[in-house]
Structures are given as structure tokens and as C-alpha cells.
Amino acid sequence: MGRPAPTQKRVESMSNGPEVLTPRSATEAIELFGDGGDTAIVGGGTILVPELRLGSARPARALMLHRAGLAGVSKDGGRLTIGAMTPLNALASLADPIAACVSHIADLEIRGQATLGGNLCARNTDAPRGDLQGVLIALGASVRSVGAGGERTEPTEEFLANRDDRLVLDVSFDLPSAGAYAYLDRAHTHEYTALAVSAVRTSDGTIRLGANGAGPHGLRLPSAEAAAANHAAAGAAALADVALFDDAIASAWYREKTLPVLVRRALDQLEDAA
Amino acid sequence: MSLNITVNGTSRTVNAEPLTPLLHVLREELDVLSPKAGCQNGGCGTCTVLVDGEPRRSCLIPISAVEGAEIRTVEGLAPPGQLSTLQEAWIHHYAAQCGFCTSGFLMAATAYLENGGSDDHAEIATALGGHVCRCTGYVKILDAISAAARGDSFDLTTTAAGLRTTIKGVDQ
The missing domain is CATH 3.10.20.30 (Beta-grasp domain)
Structure with a gap:
């Protein structure tokens, strides 16, 4: 070994970083989070750690949740509750469309670290992130969160439209009788999914549809749901429910051509799954 | 802290x-x-x-x-001066070109093998799908992990003598 012996070095990067809070329980996490406000929530860290290192995120405080509990999947009758800190790998054995969606997020290593809460709260700013948003909308999931005004439990789409300064505790939903997931296939494991449609048949036979990559966050497709008896018509109707956009992965034009196809495929799959 | x-x-x-x-x-x-x-x-x-x-x-x-x-x-992965079976497979199958991706591949493949992973190329590719080799030497990498999964043994003195010598040189 020609190299000199290592000297004791102090890693200086991020020395001007945020105040770091590490709660040891959910109660403490809620207390420390308070009303939020310039607080970055560190779940798995797969999105935030590079942003903090590069300085594109400069929060005043970082709330690290790895010791706060908040992880785990519990079942009460036909209802599932999933803690915000549950790693995505732990969802891979659940029913479709969750399992099908999770198996297409990044790779095994990332899925072992990334969390449900992080995915739900991920922003579309530089890539179509948050693949589970459309899935949870289709499942009719409720999101329980805290922040200014206290605890709130609301449908996923309402949470997504108003999620600034909220700390997610868990999501819960009734197990569907069938589920399906249709998405734009990708050349490489780490390519983001440009567009995806989730379809769910609830235990009372209602069909619910959610889309990802079709708006500023996951969206419900009510017009397509109303036309769901005819799969092709539902696909065309879905265009009324979305706000398509250009990004580095797909143009709005391409999304417009693809969305009806994915809606039709998801409904076809749902029919086959029943 | x-x-x-x-x-x-x-x-x-x-x-x-x-x-x-x-x-x-x-x-x-x-x-x-x-x-x-x-x-x-x-x-x-x-x-x-x-x-x-x-x-x-x-x-x-x-x-x-x-x-x-x-x-x-x-x-x-192995005591100083020695190599794990996977590392030997890497040399035997010429799975490193520039070598920059090798450390990450070795650790991911070590976990794959310790969890009972098989020698099936498709399964290996799924487990290690997030790893990039910019020399695009994927076939050799799959061969090496497969060989280690099967427990093949390697006579590196004949199959990759030059590389082996280089490694000994580094050890000394």
C-alpha cells in the first residue's frame, strides 16, 4: 500500500445544514413537527439526501423519522393500515395494484429504503415521482396526517391537493375485490414511469380509476369511471379528467395518445382479474 | 455529532x-x-x-x-490477501473491465447469494437491475454471479494468470 495512513478527518459537507431532529416515538415526532414550516421530513432519504447534499433543498429543520416507529402494515377485518415509514419492499406482497406498482419503482435496494410516506408526498418537480399516489386514489385510501390545525383524515386526492406542511402518519383502505395496473413500460430499471393507470373494483362492485403522470400529482379519473362499462369509451373520457404536461420523459402529446390506451388496458386487466 | x-x-x-x-x-x-x-x-x-x-x-x-x-x-469480503468465491468468479469470467461498478455489483451480488439466490440470469438481473456497468460488460457479470451461485471452483493460475499476478502484486 503506497498511500499514506488515513488521518482523522471530519466530513465537512453539510456542516451548515439544517437543525436535525430525531424523535424516538410517533408522539414525539408529532410534537416536534408542530405546524411544520420549513421542515424537511426525512423518511428513507432517497429523494431528500441528494437534494440536501447539492443544496437544492435548504430547510431550516430536518425531522428524521427512522426511530419514530410509524412503520408496519396492519389488517383489521377487510381494512389495511400502512404506516408512513413502511419501506416499499414491504408492500410488494400486497394485492394489485399496489404490488404491481411497487415492483416497478426503482430497484430492490431503493425499495428497501424508500417509504410509503415519502412516495405519497413526492413532488413532480423534476421527474414524475410518487407512483403510489394514483394507486392509493384508485383504492379509495384515506391519509391520516398532522400539522397546523391538528390531525386530519381525508381521501388521498384531497390530501395531495393540500399537503404542504403535513406529516403523514399512515394510510388505510378497504381491501379491493380486484385490482390492475397499466403503465408505460421502461427500458431501464431506474427510468421513471411517465404515465400509469390503476383500476380497482371495490367489495361493493364499484370501479375506481387513478392516474399518475397525468397532472401535478396523482389524479382520480371520474369521467372514465362513469364510462367504465365500455373500456374504449372510458379511455377517451379520461382525457377530460387530467392536466397533461411535457417533461423530459414524455410530451403532453404522447401522454394524450397513451392515456386512453392505459385506461382501456387497466379495465381489461381488471375484468380478467375478477 | x-x-x-x-x-x-x-x-x-x-x-x-x-x-x-x-x-x-x-x-x-x-x-x-x-x-x-x-x-x-x-x-x-x-x-x-x-x-x-x-x-x-x-x-x-x-x-x-x-x-x-x-x-x-x-x-x-475475505481476509486480507484472499478472495471470496464471488471475487474469484469475477476474475475467472473477466467480469470487470474498467472496474468502477465492480464494488457495488460485488456487494449486491454477495447479498443476493447469501439470501439463497439461484444461478438463473433473469433472477440475477432482476435483483441487480439497478446497477449500471458503463463498459456494458453485463454478460460476463451475469456469468460470474451464476458461477458463484453454482459453487464452481476456479483455477485462477491457468484461467487468468495475468490478473492473478497483478492481484498478488497489490497484496505485497
Whole structure:
């Protein structure tokens, strides 16, 4: 070994970083989070750690949740509750469309670290992130969160439209009788999914549809749901429910051509799954 | 902050800001240089180490999240001067070209094999799908992991004599 012996070095990067809070329980996490406000929530860290290192995120405080509990999947009758800190790998054995969606997020290593809460709260700013948003909308999931005004439990789409300064505790939903997931296939494991449609048949036979990559966050497709008896018509109707956009992965034009196809495929799959 | 992690069986005390990526603590403070800083965005796999036996991107993990954890890197795959079966397979099958991706591949493949992974190329490709080899030497990498999964033995004195000599040179 020609190299000199290592000297004791102090890693200086991020020395001007945020105040770091590490709660040891959910109660403490809620207390420390308070009303939020310039607080970055560190779940798995797969999105935030590079942003903090590069300085594109400069929060005043970082709330690290790895010791706060908040992880785990519990079942009460036909209802599932999933803690915000549950790693995505732990969802891979659940029913479709969750399992099908999770198996297409990044790779095994990332899925072992990334969390449900992080995915739900991920922003579309530089890539179509948050693949589970459309899935949870289709499942009719409720999101329980805290922040200014206290605890709130609301449908996923309402949470997504108003999620600034909220700390997610868990999501819960009734197990569907069938589920399906249709998405734009990708050349490489780490390519983001440009567009995806989730379809769910609830235990009372209602069909619910959610889309990802079709708006500023996951969206419900009510017009397509109303036309769901005819799969092709539902696909065309879905265009009324979305706000398509250009990004580095797909143009709005391409999304417009693809969305009806994915809606039709998801409904076809749902029919086959029943 | 000051905290303890175990690196390749040795307890180490490190002094770093809590959100510093594990990768930077390993490389810059502890002089453990096998994990490479590639994309530093989770997209390439060159920084993969084992955290309590699970393969993880060290560029994405805040150091304080692994306080008390057992970290394994290529330096800990075999005693000094020796190679693990997987490393021997790597040499035998010429699975390293430039070698920059090798550390991450070795650690991910080590976890795959320790979890009972098979020699099936499709299964290996699924498990290691997030690792990028920019020399595109994927076939040799799959061959090497397959061979190690089967427990093949390798006579490196005849199959890759030049490489073996180079490695001995580094050891001495």
C-alpha cells in the first residue's frame, strides 16, 4: 500500500445544514413537527439526501423519522393500515395494484429504503415521482396526517391537493375485490414511469380509476369511471379528467395518445382479474 | 455529532453531520474506498454496501440513520490477501473491465447469494437491475454471479494468470 495512513478527518459537507431532529416515538415526532414550516421530513432519504447534499433543498429543520416507529402494515377485518415509514419492499406482497406498482419503482435496494410516506408526498418537480399516489386514489385510501390545525383524515386526492406542511402518519383502505395496473413500460430499471393507470373494483362492485403522470400529482379519473362499462369509451373520457404536461420523459402529446390506451388496458386487466 | 458504526467487523467512531451520506463518511473519514461515488443520486449502484446484511445505496443513507449498524464493504469480503468465491468468479469470467461498478455489483451480488439466490440470469438481473456497468460488460457479470451461485471452483493460475499476478502484486 503506497498511500499514506488515513488521518482523522471530519466530513465537512453539510456542516451548515439544517437543525436535525430525531424523535424516538410517533408522539414525539408529532410534537416536534408542530405546524411544520420549513421542515424537511426525512423518511428513507432517497429523494431528500441528494437534494440536501447539492443544496437544492435548504430547510431550516430536518425531522428524521427512522426511530419514530410509524412503520408496519396492519389488517383489521377487510381494512389495511400502512404506516408512513413502511419501506416499499414491504408492500410488494400486497394485492394489485399496489404490488404491481411497487415492483416497478426503482430497484430492490431503493425499495428497501424508500417509504410509503415519502412516495405519497413526492413532488413532480423534476421527474414524475410518487407512483403510489394514483394507486392509493384508485383504492379509495384515506391519509391520516398532522400539522397546523391538528390531525386530519381525508381521501388521498384531497390530501395531495393540500399537503404542504403535513406529516403523514399512515394510510388505510378497504381491501379491493380486484385490482390492475397499466403503465408505460421502461427500458431501464431506474427510468421513471411517465404515465400509469390503476383500476380497482371495490367489495361493493364499484370501479375506481387513478392516474399518475397525468397532472401535478396523482389524479382520480371520474369521467372514465362513469364510462367504465365500455373500456374504449372510458379511455377517451379520461382525457377530460387530467392536466397533461411535457417533461423530459414524455410530451403532453404522447401522454394524450397513451392515456386512453392505459385506461382501456387497466379495465381489461381488471375484468380478467375478477 | 459523534456516533458508532461497525465497518467490516470493526467498531468505528465517526464524527459527522447527521445528514451526511454514509458514502462520504466511509470514503472521506474512514478511508474505506471500495464504495464509489458515481451518480450520487441512487441511480447507478457503485456505492452499494451492505447495511445489516441488506444491500443499500450508501450515497442515499444519512449517517445518523445507520448508527449502530453493521456495514460491510468489499474490504470485508475475505481476509486480507484472499478472495471470496464471488471475487474469484469475477476474475475467472473477466467480469470487470474498467472496474468502477465492480464494488457495488460485488456487494449486491454477495447479498443476493447469501439470501439463497439461484444461478438463473433473469433472477440475477432482476435483483441487480439497478446497477449500471458503463463498459456494458453485463454478460460476463451475469456469468460470474451464476458461477458463484453454482459453487464452481476456479483455477485462477491457468484461467487468468495475468490478473492473478497483478492481484498478488497489490497484496505485497
